[in-house]
Amino acid sequence: MTDTTRQKAEAALKDIEDVTAVVLPEPSSALVPLEKANKKVSAEIEKRMAEIDMENTQSIIEFGSAAQAELQVISQDMLAGVRNKDVGPAGDSLRNIVTTIRGFSISEMDMRRERSWWEKLLGRMAPAAKFMARYEDVQGQIDKITDNLLGHEHTLLKDIKSLDKLYEKTLEFYDELALYISAGEAKLAELDDTIIPAKEAEVAGAPEDQGVIKAQELRDLRAARDDLERRVHDLKLTRQVTMQSLPSIRLVQENDKSLVTKINSTLVNTVPLWETQLAQAVTIQRSAEAAKAVKSATDLTNELLTANAENLQEANRMVRKEMERGVFDIEAVKxxxxxxxxxxxxxxxxxxxxxxxxxxxxxxxxxxxxxxxxxxxxxxxxxxxxxxxxxxxxxxx
CATH class of the missing domain: 1.20.5 (Single alpha-helices involved in coiled-coils or other helix-helix interfaces)
Structure with missing residues (x-):
């Protein structure tokens, strides 16, 4: 792994600690009706009730839609980011590192191993040269994969932060839906208890020439009331789906947090450990080769000492014999x-x-x-x- 990658991985550790330390709030499942809400919540509910115009069907259809506008913008931004990114799964890079390391055969580390007849026939490199070439190849693959992992780490950090924001806005939408539902139910109660009975009384007491018009207004009011009821029911369903999406967001986020933590641990701790072990393997083999060379030199020295001693003994024998002989041998004189x-x-x-x-x-x-x-x-x-x-x-x- 390059020094630049290692420094970036160490620098990202603070960001990882920050994002993993975030505690997301839990959603509240209870709906607070208008009559039981506090002053602040009551004001918010009444504000949303004011959005309903029973004479305007469009206001009923769009009731509560404004709450989802900001959430939709965030979701679209995240989807746009996914479309613009071209990154593979981080898990693949982790598996590639494991595969690369496992592909580094232990038998190849034995530089003293003689080439088999098949290796000689195919002209393959000697074990020592093959080992070094294999080590360089593994080192290059590790560097490439760690760079990819670093990119995944940064991407996941961005995703986690985006998911934090998405969760926050989804929770706000969830709470906003509760206000709209409370406002809708309060409006329905107002219609059922006050407005519609008043309209019914108005129809009953209307002059004959206005009876049809008043009756039509009553029917329209009741139809708008039914539309509002259906809209409130849809909002309840939407709120339920939204509540289900919150744990899903948290689950994805927790998985991303676990993965980014694992990636950072791999970059900061595991990969350097693997590189250290590989470097030790190379050093051990070099030491073995040096020891072998020293042994050969020592063996040669011992052989030279033995041979010289034997040669000295033989030469001394010859010299002493010659020294002890006369100028002429008596046998030669005879x-x-x-x-x-x-x-x-x-x-x-x-x-x-x-x-x-x-x-x-x-x-x-x-x-x-x-x-x-x-x-x-x-x-x-x-x-x-x-x-x-x-x-x-x-x-x-």
Whole structure:
């Protein structure tokens, strides 16, 4: 909920206390006749009796209608206000808040939960990201609904005040009807007891040429009297209906008062509590994630300490072994010495073998040289003999 909405809700609390503190007066069901009324009420009844003109039928028909004029204006203003307003029921907004909060799944708060294969297949967000996105969505919905609730609250406050005025004017109309009914009954009693008997006596004592006219006046007077009686009866029925409407107005008003009180309590107390709980849920999950990160860092540190200790032990073992060794291992010296001796002996053997091969080669060379000389000498002798024979056989030689 925004700060502006919260401030407006808190500011409306005084108005709510004022309207709920209003005590509406109860209507009086008793009719006070003229002869039993006090001086002030008697004057009011006589004032309304004066509105009746028995020779004017229209005055009888309209008798008591002026009392409803102001009430009708107020009712029409309220109806005009209803037509001009375009607001939904406040109860729907309250239910929407509950639905929004309930839609905030507790399972979604577990950020450590691994995504299911179905969520991975559909490419859904990780629980942590989904949780934050869901929280932001819920917060936006709460802000929107609380703004609507604030509008309903102001509307209901206006309705309650209008109903106060309507109840007041209806009660005034109800009391006014009692005066008109008392005035009508007093007029009827006056007609029955005084005016009509006087008119009857006037008809009985009228000259013959005026008898018909006087008789017609008597009939008209009696007809007007009956009209007045019917009008008074209608006023009594109207008063009864009006008396029934007063509790209805109060019932609607009490419902509106209860609802506006509930809305204000929701805005001032419940919604901030829900937001606090949601914020705590987010903080708790963030703390869990931080603890998880700290645990991972601690585990890594412990692993590094263990690994370093093991590496140190191994390195120390190797270093100490190397430090305790001589420059040359005796086994390596023995091996090198044996190899050296074998190499020297092998060199001597190879040298002896080479010497023998060279001696044999020298003998072979001498033998080959002698053979070569013999061959060359033989070749020279054969060449000289051939040349002599060729010279002897040429003519003129």
């Amino acid at each position: 091996s090198a010495n044996a190899t050296l001796i074998a190499t020297i002996e092998e060199s001597l053997a190879i040298a002896d073998e080479g010497k023998a091969k060279r001696a044999a080669a020298e003998e072979e060379l001498i033998k080959m040289e002698a053979e070569l000389k013999e061959t060359l000498a033989a070749a020279t002798s054969r060449g000289t003999a051939s040349a002599h024979n060729m010279a002897s056989s040429v003519p003129g030689g």
